[in-house]
Amino acid sequence: MTENLEISRRRMLGTVGAAGAAGLALGAASGAGVYAAAAGPSADGTALTSVGSTEAMFHGKHQAGITTPLQARGHLLAFDLAPGAGRKEATALLRRWSATARALMAGKPADGGQDTGIALDAGPSSLTVTFGFGHSFFGRTGLTARRPTELDALPAFSADALDPKRSNGDLWIQIGSDDALVAFHALRALQKDAGDAARVRWQMNGFNRSPGATARPMTARNLMGQVDGTGNPKPSEPDFDRRIFVPDGASGPQAWMAGGSYAVVRRIRMLLDDWEKLPLEKQERVIGRRKSDGAPLTGGSETTELDLNKMGPDGKLVIPDNAHARISAPEQNGGAAMLRRPFSFHDGIAPDGTPDAGLLFICWQADPLKGFVPVQRKLDRGDALSPFLRHEASGLFAVPGGPAEGEYVGQRLLES
Numbered sequence: 329m330t331e332n333l334e335i336s337r338r339r340m341l342g343t344v345g346a347a348g349a350a351g352l353a354l355g356a357a358s359g360a361g362v363y364a365a366a367a368g369p370s371a372d373g374t375a376l377t378s379v380g381s382t383e384a385m386f387h388g389k390h391q392a393g394i395t396t397p398l399q400a401r402g403h404l405l406a407f408d409l410a411p412g413a414g415r416k417e418a419t420a421l422l423r424r425w426s427a428t429a430r431a432l433m434a435g436k437p438a439d440g441g442q443d444t445g446i447a448l449d450a451g452p453s454s455l456t457v458t459f460g461f462g463h464s465f466f467g468r469t470g471l472t473a474r475r476p477t478e479l480d481a482l483p484a485f486s487a488d489a490l491d492p493k494r495s496n497g498d499l500w501i502q503i504g505s506d507d508a509l510v511a512f513h514a515l516r517a518l519q520k521d522a523g524d525a526a527r528v529r530w531q532m533n534g535f536n537r538s539p540g541a542t543a544r545p546m547t548a549r550n551l552m553g554q555v556d557g558t559g560n561p562k563p564s565e566p567d568f569d570r571r572i573f574v575p576d577g578a579s580g581p582q583a584w585m586a587g588g589s590y591a592v593v594r595r596i597r598m599l600l601d602d603w604e605k606l607p608l609e610k611q612e613r614v615i616g617r618r619k620s621d622g623a624p625l626t627g628g629s630e631t632t633e634l635d636l637n638k639m640g641p642d643g644k645l646v647i648p649d650n651a652h653a654r655i656s657a658p659e660q661n662g663g664a665a666m667l668r669r670p671f672s673f674h675d676g677i678a679p680d681g682t683p684d685a686g687l688l689f690i691c692w693q694a695d696p697l698k699g700f701v702p703v704q705r706k707l708d709r710g711d712a713l714s715p716f717l718r719h720e721a722s723g724l725f726a727v728p729g730g731p732a733e734g735e736y737v738g739q740r741l742l743e744s
C-alpha cells in the first residue's frame with residue numbers, strides 16, 4: 329500500500345524522474361494507485377497505465393482527490409441547501425452521497441437500481457469524489473459553534489473580478505476521473521441524490537492531459553503552455569502532512585476536521601490572446617522558468633532549485649523580481665505553501681470573441697492563512713503574470729478527513 333501511494337504521489341507531483349516513471353509499472357491486487365501495465369511499453373520502456381482499472385479508495389485517512397494523481401476530467405459543483413432543509417436533511421444527503429461515491433469509485437452502479445448506465449463497460453477509471461462544506465453551511469444547519477475560523481471569508485484582492493453567483497456555496501463536490509463518461513455519470517448520480525434537499529448553485533467543468541498521452545509521465549501543462557506543478561510540496565517531505573492536512577489532535581471547532589484539508593477554488597480566466605502575443609523569451613521571464621521543460625531560467629533541469637540571486641551579463645536578475653515563480657516561492661512568503669491540483673477549463677468563446685478559458689485553480693492546505701492567502705496577497709502586489717489573468721469566481725471549503733469503514737463523509741461533524 330505504501331508503495332502504491334508513493335507511485336500515486338510521484339505522478340501527482342508530476343516531477344517524475346526515472347524512478348517514478350518505472351514505478352508506474354508496479355501494480356498491486358487492490359488499493360489506491362493500482363497501475364497495471366496492460367497498454368504495453370512506451371517509447372522509453374515505461375509501461376503505460378491501464379486507465380480503466382485504476383481505483384481510488386473511498387475510505388481512508390484523507391478523502392480521495394487531494395493527493396490522487398491529476399485526472400483527465402473534472403467537475404466542480406457547489407450546492408445550497410434548499411429552503412427549509414437543515415441538519416437532518418443535510419445528514420441524510422451526506423449519507424446518500426457517500427453511498428453513491430463509494431459504489432461509483434469502485435466501478436459499481438449507483439445504488440437503488442436507478443443507474444443511468446452512462447458508465448456501463450468502464451472500470452473505476454480513477455474516479456474520485458471529494459466533499460466539502462462552505463461557511464454558509466454551518467448557519468443553515470445550526471452548527472455555527474463547530475465552524476472553524478479557517479473558513480472565514482478570504483480577503484478581497486485588488487485583481488478580483490468575482491461573480492458571487494459562481495462563488496462559495498453550502499456544499500462542494502469535486503469529481504475527477506480519467507474517463508469523461510465516468511465523471512459525468514458520477515455528476516448525474518450525485519445531482520439526483522440531492523433531490524429536494526439541495527440545489528446546484530454553480531458547476532464548472534475542467535480537464536487535464538490524458539494518462540498515457542506522453543511517452544513518459546510528466547508534470548502537467550496549463551493552457552498557457554507552461555509546465556505547472558513543479559514546485560508543489562512533495563509528500564516525501566517531512567512537513568508535507570503538517571502543511572496540507574489538519575492534524576489528528578485538532579481540538580475545539582476544528583476537532584471534526586482531523587485528517588481534513590481546506591480547498592481554495594478560483595476560476596481564473598487566462599487572457600490567452602494577449603499572452604500568445606508575447607514572444608517566448610518574455611513569456612519565460614514572466615514565470616522565471618523555461619517553457620519547453622519547466623527548468624529555471626538560472627539553469628539546470630525542471631527539478632533544479634531556482635537561483636534567485638543570479639545576475640545576468642546585463643547586471644539584471646536572471647529571474648526577474650516580479651517573476652511568478654519567484655514571488656510565489658515559499659521562501660519568499662514565510663514558508664507559506666499549498667498543494668496545487670488544478671483543472672484547465674474552456675467554456676467556448678466569450679461575446680468579445682476571446683476564449684473563455686483558463687484554470688480551475690484548486691489548492692489544498694491545512695490553513696488558508698498559511699497557504700493561499702499570503703501568496704495571493706503577494707502576487708496581487710506585482711506578479712508579472714497578473715496582467716494575463718482574471719479571477720472570476722472563488723470558494724473556500726472545509727474538506728473533512730476520509731470516512732472510516734462504515735462511516736459517511738462529514739459524520740464526525742453532523743453526528744458528534
Ligand SMILES: C=CC1=C(C)c2cc3[nH]c(cc4nc(cc5[nH]c(cc1n2)c(C)c5CCC(=O)O)C(CCC(=O)O)=C4C)c(C)c3C=C
Nearest residue numbers: 554555556557558559560596653656657658687700703704
Ligand atoms: C495564490 C496562489 C497561486 C495562484 C492563484 C496561481 C496562479 C497561477 N499560476 C500559474 C502558473 C504557474 N505557477 C507556478 C508556480 C507556483 N504558483 C503558485 C501559486 C499560485 N499560482 C505557487 C505556490 C507556485 C510554486 C512556487 C515554488 O514553489 O517555487 C509555475 C511554475 C512551475 C511550478 O512550480 O508549478 C507556473 C507555470 C498560472 C497559469 C496561474 C493562474 C492561471
Ligand SMILES: [Fe+2]
Nearest residue numbers: 652653656668
Ligand atoms: Fe502559480
